[in-house]
Amino acid sequence: MTPEEEAQFKKARRGRNIALALVLAAFVALFYAITIVKVGSGG
Amino acid sequence: MTATAQTQTLPAEWRDFFALTKPRVMSLVVFTGLCGLLAAPGHIHPVIAFTAVLCIAVGAGGAAALNMWWEADIDAKMKRTAQRPLPQGRMRPNDARDFGVAISVASVLVMGLVVNWLAGLILAASILYYAVIYTIWLKPRTPQNIVIGGGAGAFPPLIGWVAVTGHITLMPVLLFVIIFMWTPPHFWALALFVKSDYAKAGIPMLPVVAGEGATRRQILIYSVILFAVSLAPWWIGGTGAIYGMAALVLSGLFVILALPVAFRSRQEEDKMKPEKRLFGFSVLYLFALFAALVADRLILGQGIAS
Numbered sequence: 187m188t189p190e191e192e193a194q195f196k197k198a199r200r201g202r203n204i205a206l207a208l209v210l211a212a213f214v215a216l217f218y219a220i221t222i223v224k225v226g227s228g229g
Numbered sequence: 230m231t232a233t234a235q236t237q238t239l240p241a242e243w244r245d246f247f248a249l250t251k252p253r254v255m256s257l258v259v260f261t262g263l264c265g266l267l268a269a270p271g272h273i274h275p276v277i278a279f280t281a282v283l284c285i286a287v288g289a290g291g292a293a294a295l296n297m298w299w300e301a302d303i304d305a306k307m308k309r310t311a312q313r314p315l316p317q318g319r320m321r322p323n324d325a326r327d328f329g330v331a332i333s334v335a336s337v338l339v340m341g342l343v344v345n346w347l348a349g350l351i352l353a354a355s356i357l358y359y360a361v362i363y364t365i366w367l368k369p370r371t372p373q374n375i376v377i378g379g380g381a382g383a384f385p386p387l388i389g390w391v392a393v394t395g396h397i398t399l400m401p402v403l404l405f406v407i408i409f410m411w412t413p414p415h416f417w418a419l420a421l422f423v424k425s426d427y428a429k430a431g432i433p434m435l436p437v438v439a440g441e442g443a444t445r446r447q448i449l450i451y452s453v454i455l456f457a458v459s460l461a462p463w464w465i466g467g468t469g470a471i472y473g474m475a476a477l478v479l480s481g482l483f484v485i486l487a488l489p490v491a492f493r494s495r496q497e498e499d500k501m502k503p504e505k506r507l508f509g510f511s512v513l514y515l516f517a518l519f520a521a522l523v524a525d526r527l528i529l530g531q532g533i534a535s
Contacts, residue, residue: 198242211252216280220343221499 237379238459241324245314245422249325250290250332258289258385259516265389265404268468268526273393277344281392284340285385288352292381324380326531329423340392348392355384369431370515372438379412386519400467403458407518410455414448414487421445421490422501422508441495448507449484449491456459456480459518468522469529475521479514486510 187194262285266278272282297304297315301322304310314320333356341349360379370373380419383405390401420436421444427434436444460481489503 195240198240202240202243202246203308216276216283219276220280222276224343227274 237329241314244293245320246328247296248314249328250287251293251297254293254382255289257382259286260516261382261390261404261408262286262385262517264523265386265401266384267389267523268386268519269390269393269401270526272392273344278392281340281348281389281473282342284336284344284349284352285388287332288336288340288356289385290506291329291331292359294325296358296364297324297335298329298366299360301325303398303430303432303484307426309425333360340388344392345395347395347397348388351384351388351391355381355388358384369440370433371433372433374433375416375435376409379409381414382412383408387470393416400462403462403465403467404522406458406461407455410451410458411511411515412450413442413451414455414483415508415515417444418490418504418508418511421504426456440511445491445493447489452484452487462522466523470525471529472521472525475525476518479518479521482510483507483514486488 243296243386259282263282266273266281296442297313300310304313305316315322315325333353337349337353337356338354363374363381365379367377368410371377386408387401390404391397419433420434421528423443425434428437435447459476460473462468463470463476465476486507488502490507493503495501510514
């Protein structure tokens with residue numbers, strides 16, 4: 187792997203990690219909201 | 230699997246995974262799913278409603294990813310689809326398959342646990358229908374593949390409706406049938422004026438297999454069926470006059486625009502104006518019809534009858 191390839195590799199991996207982190211954070215927020223709604227309605 | 234895929238060293242970017250979910254198709258899925266949800270009698274909490282629409286969208290994305298995984302070799306042969314991540318070798322085929330399975334399963338489980346299990350079950354059925362029955366089994370085998378594929382696109386309003394009510398009645402089934410009947414004339418109008426390379430890829434599209442004349446006749450047949458089916462929700466008392474009038478006008482226009490398409494044939498240097506007009510209108514038609522359905526429900530508050 188050349189240095190350019192390695193830089194590209196790291197960039198792609200970093201982008202994927204950030205995207206995955208954002209998706210996970212969004213799911214945490216969503217499930218928190220769902221829990222509040224479900225508990226609040228007695229369901 | 231291609232050689233480029235095997236020797237690939239770069240990991241796929243997140244954009245490649247996003248592209249697997251066919252985001253543009255997803256926007257229509259979200260719209261019709263949301264309309265089914267809003268038109269259904271009853272009420273669910275906005276957070277639950279949001280979750281239901283999200284699950285419909287993610288499930289559709291999972292089915293799309295599985296479709297692209299299976300059709301990578303076909304996509305590579307067609308100009309429109311050759312730029313997709315798999316034909317380009319930007320992603321390992323197994324990664325696409327696993328991604329598709331993972332988000333499909335997740336969407337069904339979340340739908341079942343958070344919304345209701347009937348909605349989750351129908352979502353699972355719609356994903357299997359598109360990924361297995363349509364993509365793997367029937368699309369490469371029959372020129373009626375568009376009719377069958379339309380079934381996959383017809384699920385979202387049904388799922389949205391069941392997310393609210395928890396049971397199936399005639400009304401959501403009619404919404405399903407409307408999109409089912411709408412898809413063939415919509416797609417075949419496009420197929421008449423767009424030079425596609427399905428033939429090269431070995432997919433038996435109707436204009437190629439049965440000829441233009443048969444395609445034009447079938448466009449009219451489906452348009453007339455669509456006219457009757459789109460009025461059915463009003464006849465059975467499931468909607469009020471707002472939807473009824475909108476369906477009458479919109480579906481009437483659809484048939485009127487389909488008539489010249491059905492009774493003409495291609496000339497030298499043909500601009501294909503009637504076909505382009507019908508296709509353009511068909512997109513507007515679906516949005517307007519479902520918007521009218523929701524408006525009817527919100528303004529007149531009907532839809533309880535069935």
